[in-house]
Amino acid sequence: MGWAAASLPGLGPEDAARLDALPVHILPRGARVFGPGETPQGFAMVLSGRIEVSLTGPSGREILLYAVEPGQSCIQTTLGLLGDEPYSGEALCVTDTRVAVIPAPLFHALMARSEAFRGFVFRALASRMNDMTALLERVAFTRVEARLAAALLDLGGTGAVAATHAELAARIGSAREVVSRRLEAMAKRGLVATDRGRVELRDPAALKRLAEAQ
Amino acid sequence: MGWAAASLPGLGPEDAARLDALPVHILPRGARVFGPGETPQGFAMVLSGRIEVSLTGPSGREILLYAVEPGQSCIQTTLGLLGDEPYSGEALCVTDTRVAVIPAPLFHALMARSEAFRGFVFRALASRMNDMTALLERVAFTRVEARLAAALLDLGGTGAVAATHAELAARIGSAREVVSRRLEAMAKRGLVATDRGRVELRDPAALKRLAEAQ
DNA sequence: CTTCGCCGGTGATCTGGTCACAGACCGACT
DNA sequence: AGTCGGTCTGTGACCAGATCACCGGCGAAG
Numbered sequence: 001m002g003w004a005a006a007s008l009p010g011l012g013p014e015d016a017a018r019l020d021a022l023p024v025h026i027l028p029r030g031a032r033v034f035g036p037g038e039t040p041q042g043f044a045m046v047l048s049g050r051i052e053v054s055l056t057g058p059s060g061r062e063i064l065l066y067a068v069e070p071g072q073s074c075i076q077t078t079l080g081l082l083g084d085e086p087y088s089g090e091a092l093c094v095t096d097t098r099v100a101v102i103p104a105p106l107f108h109a110l111m112a113r114s115e116a117f118r119g120f121v122f123r124a125l126a127s128r129m130n131d132m133t134a135l136l137e138r139v140a141f142t143r144v145e146a147r148l149a150a151a152l153l154d155l156g157g158t159g160a161v162a163a164t165h166a167e168l169a170a171r172i173g174s175a176r177e178v179v180s181r182r183l184e185a186m187a188k189r190g191l192v193a194t195d196r197g198r199v200e201l202r203d204p205a206a207l208k209r210l211a212e213a214q
Numbered sequence: 215m216g217w218a219a220a221s222l223p224g225l226g227p228e229d230a231a232r233l234d235a236l237p238v239h240i241l242p243r244g245a246r247v248f249g250p251g252e253t254p255q256g257f258a259m260v261l262s263g264r265i266e267v268s269l270t271g272p273s274g275r276e277i278l279l280y281a282v283e284p285g286q287s288c289i290q291t292t293l294g295l296l297g298d299e300p301y302s303g304e305a306l307c308v309t310d311t312r313v314a315v316i317p318a319p320l321f322h323a324l325m326a327r328s329e330a331f332r333g334f335v336f337r338a339l340a341s342r343m344n345d346m347t348a349l350l351e352r353v354a355f356t357r358v359e360a361r362l363a364a365a366l367l368d369l370g371g372t373g374a375v376a377a378t379h380a381e382l383a384a385r386i387g388s389a390r391e392v393v394s395r396r397l398e399a400m401a402k403r404g405l406v407a408t409d410r411g412r413v414e415l416r417d418p419a420a421l422k423r424l425a426e427a428q
Numbered sequence: 429c430t431t432c433g434c435c436g437g438t439g440a441t442c443t444g445g446t447c448a449c450a451g452a453c454c455g456a457c458t
Numbered sequence: 459a460g461t462c463g464g465t466c467t468g469t470g471a472c473c474a475g476a477t478c479a480c481c482g483g484c485g486a487a488g
Binding site for chain 2: 474475476477478483484485
């Protein structure tokens, strides 16, 4: 069974076959999928790997918007296709990634004839919109320590996380120094232990409580 | 000509007639259109008036996500219809508002058969998604003074704005005291003059520069 | 004209962001 | 082994912003 039938239950067999026949692009770790202001020319589905979309402020500070994982579509391409607004985020592959690109004409044809395809696209959009709202809520209303704890759990629920303070800061939209100090404070309380480029989670339960606080 | 043909150019005449025949709901100023966790049962189009969607944090702090104006659809209902995720924002009418609600079955039928309708829905989604991204960027990366200046210009580009400090704070996701102090500082520089429940814009050009800074 | 609620002002205190460094560690190269 | 450049982390000082606890002022309802 190809990827199409697996990712898009309910899709007609001939449409699935057509999708499975599309060329698959292989993007190496670190590749830039799109940058600010670009308009994509097809609808991209991630087959394997992971793409992270983040926003960079004028000062160079960054924040992770969301990640695209296997079976998900890169929503920016979707919006670009029909909304024709350019996008301000930047998408990078965190691992080697395989991507199938549905050309615009086929995308529109599928939207017209397949209920299942429309449902997939909409659910993807709805879920991203929710992600964005949740992120905005966290950035606007919760303190750095809670976001940091959440990021640590998200990255390596078990044991340890391989990330520098700068990377963690970019993920949660804060500054490197702040992450350093928060980690130090958390270490003092026995929640984590730090080492160059590595954070060991000593008390995941307490971290979880912290992540959910206010 | 009814609202449907005006808002949805390219829609077939019989579909437009069907939409125009839908009942129109009248919501008074201050009415709550939906609250956190609710799932809508139709696709809502604003015909006149203005609906504002905002997010409230646990501490009671608020932030305006976006406004829905005539000819626009309330995107939350769109997402609820196919993505079936509940939503965390709250939508309130800022003025008396007339809304047409397209029932779910008709919505799906239109999505299936009308290219124009799909285009409209997608463009609406894309534009909201961009709004949200831009908002996130501003909240994460720009200082309160810039956001405040932008809010003032947005509210009353000309002359004066009728809003309390608390309302302005809710709009930009800050705190009342902070807005008070920023306004005082801006008044000292001659950018605005304040009065109870009112802010007079003395130097819109300078405010604009401030709003666009960093 | 008084009372109650909303509106705005203020100081203290805490968190977070920015700047400017200073070590510390690492890998590569000689 | 030594050293050299780059990256990672720690630190102090300072500013912006959020929160808390108040207070005085205004205005509309009674």
